Amino acid sequence: MRAVVRPAYRRPLLWWSGTRVLLLLWATTVLPWFSHGSEIGDVAIYRGWAELMQTGTFPVHDTQWQYPPAAALVFLIPQWATHLGLSYILAFFLFALVADFAVLALLVAHADRNAAQRCVDGTEHAAHLGGVWAWILGGFAIGPLLLMRYDVIVTALAVGGLVAPARSVRARWSVRGALIGLGAMVKAWPAGLILGLPPKGPGRRAVAWAAGTAFAVTAALSLMMSGAFSFLGGQSSRGIEVESVLASPFMIASWFGYPVKVVHEYGAFQISGPGVNALASFAELLTVLGLGLVLWWRLLRFKQRAWTPALMYDVAFTVVLVLVVTSRVLSPQYLIWLLGLTALVFTENAPTRRATVLARPAMLVFGCVLVTQIEFxxxxxxxxxxxxxxxxxxxxxxxxxxxxxxxxxxxxxxxxPADPADPADDETGQTRPDSLAQATHGR
Structure with missing residues (x-):
C-alpha cells in the first residue's frame, strides 16, 4: 500500500487528488453542478436508516431497505463520525473518498508487484498503470455519484479481496477471504468472487475465511439489532427498473404504442405493463444460467494447473458482469463495481504481460462507464x-x-493456461508444473 506515495507514482496520485477534489466540491455544492438534488437523496435516506439502527432495529418497514446485514456498518460509521462535529452527509462523502483511495492504493501496489516480478537479470520494468488510470478517469466520469452511494465502499472490499497483500501466503488468502465475506454481507455480489479463487489450499483457506467472516458479522449484528434478514423480502418483490437491460425492449416498444409506464416502487423507478412481471421472474433464471456457465467451466473445464491471478480477475469480472446484465435493476452506481474489476483486468494487460483473456470486453465496459453522467x-x-x-x-x-x-x-x-513466463506462482507459493516444464525446455 505504501507504493502509492512513491515518486514513480506521483503523477497518478496527483491526478486522483485533483479529480476527487472536484468531485467532493461538486458533491458538497461548493461548486455548482448540473444536478445535485437527484443524487444527494440517497445519502439522506442512509442518514435516516442510521438514526433508526442506533435504536437497535433495522428499517424493516421501509420498502427501500434491501441490503444484507453488514450494510448497517457502512451507514452507521458516518453517523458515529458526526460526534466529531461533521454533518452526516459530509462524513459519508469522506468515508466514500477513503474507500476510493483504498482502491487506488491497491491497484498501484498490485501494478508495482507485477513490475517487480518481471525483473530479470536486474532489468527493471516500469509498472503498467492502465488499471490505475482507468480507476482515476472512470471514477471521474461517473461523477459525484461515486461519493454519493456506498457502492465504492463495497468495491474497495471486493478489490481488496482479490489483491490485498500480506507477508505470507497463508495470511494473504485469509485476509482476502475475510474481505470477500465482509463484502458479501455488505452487498451480496462480492460472494461471486469465490468462483475464481485458486485451487487447493489457498482457495479453501479463502473460502473458509469468507464463510467464517460472513457468519460472524451476521450473527453479531443479528444479536445487536432486530430484523437482520428483512432485506430478503424487499429484494424478491422488486420489479424491472427503467435502466436495466430487460427494460430497454419495453421502453422502445412504448414508442410504437405498447402500454408501458414508469412507476416509483421499492426506492426505484420501475416499469409497469403487460408481460413485465413475467419477465421479472425470468430474470432470476437468466442469472442462474449465467452463473451456472461459470460454475460449469470451473468444475468441468478448468484445469488446476492453469490457474493464474489474472484468471481470477477475469472470472470476477465475468461473474459481476453476468449479475449486472441479468439483474432486474441496473442503477448507474452498479458501473462502479464493474469499474473496479475492469481496472484489475487492465492491470494484467501490460504490453509485456498480456495475462488476461478479457481485455476486449473490459474496454467495452469501460466505454459504458464513460457515459454514466450523460445517462444519469x-x-x-x-x-x-x-x-x-x-x-x-x-x-x-x-x-x-x-x-x-x-x-x-x-x-x-x-x-x-496463461503465458508461463515464471514457473513460481507468487500468489499461492506453489510451483506450476506446466510453467516449469516449458521454462526448462526453453533454456
Missing part, C-alpha cells in the same frame, strides 16, 4: 419519460454490456 443525471428525465435520446443511450449502453458479457463468457470458456 443529465438525461435521466428523458429515460423515465421514454424520450428518444435518453432511451436510446441506455439501450445502446445495455447492448454493449450484453455483448461484453457474451464475449467474456466465451473467452473464459475457451481459456487455457
Amino acid at each position: 443525471p443529465l438525461l435521466f428525465g428523458e429515460v423515465m419519460g421514454g424520450q428518444f435520446w435518453g432511451t436510446m443511450l441506455v439501450a445502446v449502453r445495455n447492448v454493449v454490456l450484453v455483448v461484453a458479457c457474451v464475449l467474456s463468457l466465451r473467452a473464459l470458456w475457451n481459456s487455457g
